[in-house]
Amino acid sequence: MRAEKESAILQAAEAVFADYGYKGATTGMIAELAGIPKANLHYYFPTKEALYRRVVEHIFNIWLDAANSFDESDDPVEALSAYISKKMDISRDHPMGSKVWANEILHRAPVIQDYLETTLRDWTASRIAVINRWIAEGRIAPVDPQYLLYMIWATTQHYADFNHQIDTLNGGEPLSDAQFDRAKQTVIGIILAGIGASPAIARKEAAE
Amino acid sequence: MRAEKESAILQAAEAVFADYGYKGATTGMIAELAGIPKANLHYYFPTKEALYRRVVEHIFNIWLDAANSFDESDDPVEALSAYISKKMDISRDHPMGSKVWANEILHRAPVIQDYLETTLRDWTASRIAVINRWIAEGRIAPVDPQYLLYMIWATTQHYADFNHQIDTLNGGEPLSDAQFDRAKQTVIGIILAGIGASPAIARKEAAE
DNA sequence: AATGATCTTGACCGTTTGGTCAAGGCTTCC
DNA sequence: GGAAGCCTTGACCAAACGGTCAAGATCATT
Missing domain, CATH: 1.10.10.60 (Homeodomain-like)
Incomplete structure (x- = not known):
């Protein structure tokens, strides 16, 4: 076939x-x-370029799929949890795709610039509107939505793009499922608490 | 000369x-x-490789410089603010260096693996210890220090490595100084609030 | 079984690239 | 002023690469 x-x-x-x-x-x-x-x-x-384009398009479709999970709920905690969780899963399951994407952006997106200017720009603008509404409704703290999104992208994709560094710092071993799950929960916890969407994690009693 | x-x-x-x-x-x-x-x-x-090594070494030294700002204070708020701020400044002032570094990690660090296994590993381990002490002393919430550090690295470096994407989403223009400062404050604010190091940013009153 | 369409492959080609080299400057010190 | 060391450079080379091609293999249809 x-x-x-x-x-x-x-x-x-x-x-x-x-x-x-x-x-x-x-x-x-x-x-x-x-x-x-x-x-x-x-x-x-x-041609090599045609092959590369197909690879990048495939990756973009995976990204689009994750993007949809943002809209699973209108509750900030549920929506952001679902979105971050999905993006973390992609980093674990498709690290190579994320790396190709990172490489492309790093080199000024010679092939996928049009996606950035259309689909990505539109998606981002509409989600910024959603986040701004949450802020207006007092459901999350007033943080700049744009930079919040970048933070989510950066943090989740880091587990794919920089997995070699992470593995090296983990004694040369990839993160176990348990470690990865802990990473995911840490990321979700810090971001949700950071925007006041969920109560801050309680501190420990001081040791002395 | x-x-x-x-x-x-x-x-x-x-x-x-x-x-x-x-x-x-x-x-x-x-x-x-x-x-x-x-x-x-x-x-x-x-050789091209010798030239590349020198470039990478230079970048690593800049990174080391930023790493020192972690130790400016033993107060979590001050230390992390200084560190994040410094890393953001580097992303703005030396984006090319960060990109070379990212490329190197992305491709499994063929040239700088030894730095990862020595200097970076040692630095990371000692700072994890500091953060764990803060947690034990009840000064920040119990988050996994490792993943907190990754989050800081990812988020700050994103402004260098992915600056092309950020510029595109900013209408094709680089972030202005004011925008960049806002990004920096957003990042610091979310992370500090996220780990309970500073009081959460107050939400707005609901609009209706 | 024959025919045509699709697929497979080793050999080949032009271009690009990292690196070399030899010939010629330039500077310094006697 | 000349010898010795350092720097500069156009021309060149071998290797690697993307892509081509023509000849053959395989498959579907009748």
Whole structure:
């Protein structure tokens, strides 16, 4: 089947692009990982750039999927918890995709600039409106929504993009499921308390 | 002077590596930006990799400088405010350095793995101990220090690494000084409130 | 079984890139 | 003024890379 073969190539491409960047990745490496000769890869994807575009589009769709979880509820605690949780899950399950995206932004988005200016901009503007309404309704503290969103993006994606650093600081081992869950709860806890959406976590009694 | 020439080359190299990644950057581009022929560049830095190492080392030293600001005070509010503020300033003043660093981690740190395993690991462990003491003393809420640090790193560096995305969402314009200051205050405010180090920001009265 | 369409592949090509080299300046010190 | 060391540079090279191509293999349809 054509679709399956393409899918296998795309999967290999995502891994190689994530590890080596657009320029650093070679069609030969991708072909080898996909288990086919380079010439065959070029039969399915005429150019390296076309292949890369497909990889980036796939990643953007995953991002869109997560974005929807923002709207699961109109309650700030539920909505933000769901959104952060979903973004953390993506970082754990699709770290390579996140890395390709990060690479693309880092290099000034030569391929996906149009997505940034349309879909991402629209989504962001509408969610800023939602957050501003929550503030007006006194449901969260008056924080600048824009920078709150950046904080959520940065923090959640960090667990994918910088997973090598995290692993190194974890003794060279990836975070266990329990550790990752603790990270997720920490992130959600700090952000929700930070915007006054849920009561602050109680401090301990001073030790002495 | 040798030192000045090397410095000019390193500056050009940092810019080009930040924009194009290690592989994407060419010694020809770096030489052109530095205003010298490529052969001359190779007189000062025999290989591309040697040049890259020097760039990365420079960036790591800037990071170390910021790391020190963590110890300006033993008060959590002051220490974390100073540290976050300093990291935000670096993101604004040296975005290219941060990008080179991000690229390096993204690609599994082929060049600076030893720094991660020594200096960074030691620094992190000792600061985790400090934060744990604050928790034991009841000065901040019991959050996992490790994930708090990651959150600070991710959020502050985001303003350098993803500045292209931020600019795009800001109508294609870089954040103004006022906007950037607001971002910084938002980040500090959310994190400090999030860990119960300072009283939560008061919510507005509900509008109706 | 024949025919045409689709897929597979080793060999090949032009371009780009990191790096070399030899010839020529420039500066310094006797 | 000349010798020695340092710096500069255009021309060049080998390797790697994206992409092509033509010849063959496989498959579907009748």
